[in-house]
Amino acid sequence: MLKEKKPNILLILTDDQGYEDVSFAGTKDLNTPAIDALREEGMRFTYFYTNSPVCAPTRASIMTGKNPDRVGVPGLIRTNPKNNWGFLDPTVILLPKRLKEAGYHTAHIGKWNLGLSSPNLPNQKGFDLFHGWLEDMMEDYVIKRRVGQNFMRLNEKEIDPVGHATDLFSKWAADYIQSRKNIEEPFFLYLAYNAPHFPVQPPEAYYQRVLKREPNIPKKRAKLIAFIEHLDEGIGKVIKSLKESGQYENTVIIFTSDNGGHLPSLANNGLLRDGKQSMYEGGLRVPTVMVWPNKIEKGSTTNQVNATVDIYPTLLSIAGLENKDSFDGRSFHSTLLGREQPSEERELYFVRREGGLRYGGKAYHALRAGDWKLLQSSPYQPLELYNLKNDPYEKNNLIAVYPEKAEELNKKLRRHIQEGGKTPWQRK
Incomplete structure (x- = not known):
């Protein structure tokens, strides 16, 4: 063959x-x-x-x-x-x-x-x-x-x-x-x-x-x-x-x-x-x-x-x-190929570090897990929580409504931040 x-x-x-x-x-x-x-x-x-x-x-x-x-x-x-x-x-x-x-x-x-x-x-x-x-x-x-x-x-x-x-x-x-x-x-x-x-x-x-x-x-x-x-x-x-x-x-x-x-x-x-x-x-x-x-x-x-x-x-x-x-x-x-893909929940992690007065050299992050998304769109803004299934256009911040879900995602987010922190991002 x-x-x-x-x-x-x-x-x-x-x-x-x-x-x-x-x-x-x-x-x-x-x-x-x-x-x-x-x-x-x-x-x-x-x-x-x-x-x-x-x-x-x-x-x-x-x-x-x-x-x-x-x-x-x-x-x-x-x-x-x-x-x-x-x-x-x-x-x-x-x-x-x-x-x-x-x-x-x-x-x-x-x-x-x-x-x-x-x-x-x-x-x-x-x-x-x-x-x-x-x-x-x-x-x-x-x-x-x-x-x-x-x-x-x-x-x-x-x-x-x-x-x-x-x-x-x-x-x-x-x-x-x-x-x-x-x-x-x-x-x-x-x-x-x-x-x-x-x-x-x-x-x-x-x-x-x-x-x-x-x-x-x-x-x-x-x-x-x-x-x-x-x-x-x-x-x-x-x-x-x-x-x-x-x-x-x-x-x-x-x-x-x-x-x-x-x-x-x-x-x-x-x-x-x-x-x-x-x-x-x-x-x-x-x-x-x-x-x-x-x-x-x-x-x-x-x-x-x-x-x-x-x-x-x-x-x-x-x-x-x-x-x-x-x-x-x-x-x-x-x-x-049209076959079944593993459907278990996984975390998607997002990061950006930037300078200037708006960002100050700091990083800000987001994490999606299942239908939930925790994000910070500036390093000086508080975290926000959204359910993308019910709110795909992110109009309703639920962080005060679901504090336990926010903390669950935040623990996962912190782990990713710590993992990323192991790698230098400036040339020696």
């Missing part, structure tokens, strides 16, 4: 895309046909969480399968050491390194944000190819600089390509996929866009098209829609390259975002409360779809609660690798 070929893996991560900033969610003012096509071809996750309401900690959870502070990234990794709140534990084995054990060629195109120098550069952490941006945000998508520095790299070589970053990342990804056309070795491509993270900077033609189509919406919203539609078009080109090269049928595709939408940019998180930076649902729940032709049922939906820490163990299982690490996440491989 012939051994089944391992599937390619394409992980698409967008930046700050709101829970309902996809037209498959029923949103009427924007069009995302490429993302919608993925939804039609695969499974939608209605309760998919990021383990932090900001980017670097979420990326750490994806690449390690562990809670962000357990691997030294409770907050953003920045150029300025006075405003840096994370240092990835160099001893942690990242997802691409494990996938190489299964014979995968590994590539990362786009935003890295897990280290600006050795020992935490992408090529040092298991990627055969890195073509993208090392830092967190770009101050301009065409000039591509951060605090006057160029963080664009081809592997470890500084490059200064011409063009809009979204277009570049889409082209590089499509070219990479084409280059793998006749190669037996499977690939893992981690495609992480900076868009639609502010500054909201769509090409002018896209903006004018939205203004013409939607004359009655705020111009700020129109600009964000144009930015997302430009991003969607790029994703469409990447998927087209999979199909044209004959690799689509044997590729697992994950589409998700790194945190909730940025409300000052007029992102759409639906009825979910708040957005990016917040421990309410709008900061943590993201649009998520997975496609695996002939494996995942087309147009299917799961209401199972999953999170970014689950991606690593799930992909290990798909690649046929043994789970030999102490992950905080768990595989949802069986869910993708």
Whole structure:
């Protein structure tokens, strides 16, 4: 009997895309046909969480399968050491390194944000190819600089390509996929866009098209829609390259975002409360779809609660690798195949550390256990308790009504905080 070929893996991560900033969610003012096509071809996750309401900690959870502070990234990794709140534990084995054990060629195109120098550069952490941006945000998508520095790299070589970053990342990804056309070795491509993270900077033609189509919406919203539609078009080109090269049928595709939408940019998180930076649902729940032709049922939906820490163990299982690490996440491989998934209650833990007057260098947290969620959306605010089954939009704080339940969750939360405290988050 012939051994089944391992599937390619394409992980698409967008930046700050709101829970309902996809037209498959029923949103009427924007069009995302490429993302919608993925939804039609695969499974939608209605309760998919990021383990932090900001980017670097979420990326750490994806690449390690562990809670962000357990691997030294409770907050953003920045150029300025006075405003840096994370240092990835160099001893942690990242997802691409494990996938190489299964014979995968590994590539990362786009935003890295897990280290600006050795020992935490992408090529040092298991990627055969890195073509993208090392830092967190770009101050301009065409000039591509951060605090006057160029963080664009081809592997470890500084490059200064011409063009809009979204277009570049889409082209590089499509070219990479084409280059793998006749190669037996499977690939893992981690495609992480900076868009639609502010500054909201769509090409002018896209903006004018939205203004013409939607004359009655705020111009700020129109600009964000144009930015997302430009991003969607790029994703469409990447998927087209999979199909044209004959690799689509044997590729697992994950589409998700790194945190909730940025409300000052007029992102759409639906009825979910708040957005990016917040421990309410709008900061943590993201649009998520997975496609695996002939494996995942087309147009299917799961209401199972999953999170970014689950991606690593799930992909290990798909690649046929043994789970030999102490992950905080768990595989949802069986869910993708339409089988029963373990339904026992588990804890999902969320963390963010940040500076400035609002946060003061402190961390704040949330914990979900079953239908209950305990949260603090600022280190200076008291804890709040919600029952998400009865109150999905977090309108009724029950901490005074159910003090015993609050203390039960708080004990679990404190344990996670203590576990995360064992790992340094500053470079020595």
